[in-house]
Amino acid sequence: VVHASLQPQIQVAHTAALETNAAQGAAFIAIEDARQPYALILIANYYSNSGLFLLRPGAKAVQPLAVLQTECGHSWAQWQLGGRRWAAVANYCSK
Numbered sequence: 170v171v172h173a174s175l176q177p178q179i180q181v182a183h184t185a186a187l188e189t190n191a192a193q194g195a196a197f198i199a200i201e202d203a204r205q206p207y208a209l210i211l212i213a214n215y216y217s218n219s220g221l222f223l224l225r226p227g228a229k230a231v232q233p234l235a236v237l238q239t240e241c242g243h244s245w246a247q248w249q250l251g252g253r254r255w256a257a258v259a260n261y262c263s264k
Contacts, residue, residue, distance in 0.1 A: 185224060185231040191215035193261070194244035198254065209234075211256055213242035219258050 187210065194213040200206060210222040210231065219242040221235040241262035248255050 185228075187212060187222060187231055189214055190217040193242060194259075196245035196247050196256065198247050198256070200254075209254075209256075211245040211247065211258070213239065213245055213258050215241050215243070215261070218242075221256070 189212055191214060192212050193215045196211040198209040198211070200208060206226060208224045210224055211219070212222070213219045219237045219239040220233060221237070223232040223234050225232075237258055239258055240260050243259045243261040246257050246259070
């Protein structure tokens with residue numbers, strides 16, 4: 170019964186790999202740019218610093234943009250306000 174309701178095939182392509190350290194949360198923010206679309210990837214690591222990465226279509230690697238010092242990074246929130254994009258990481262072990 171389950172097999173009858175699934176799509177015939179789903180194509181999956183490996184785009185990039187990120188090395189994490191017990192990642193607790195991630196956010197993927199697609200940016201529609203007329204010149205070149207891209208995405209920001211936010212990783213919240215539990216055992217080490219969290220990070221912000223840039224993913225561009227056709228690029229061979231994900232580029233690190235920022236390292237955020239976190240203690241037990243748990244989750245990300247992202248939003249848009251006043252024409253700008255914002256993001257925040259939540260810590261589990263400290264304020």
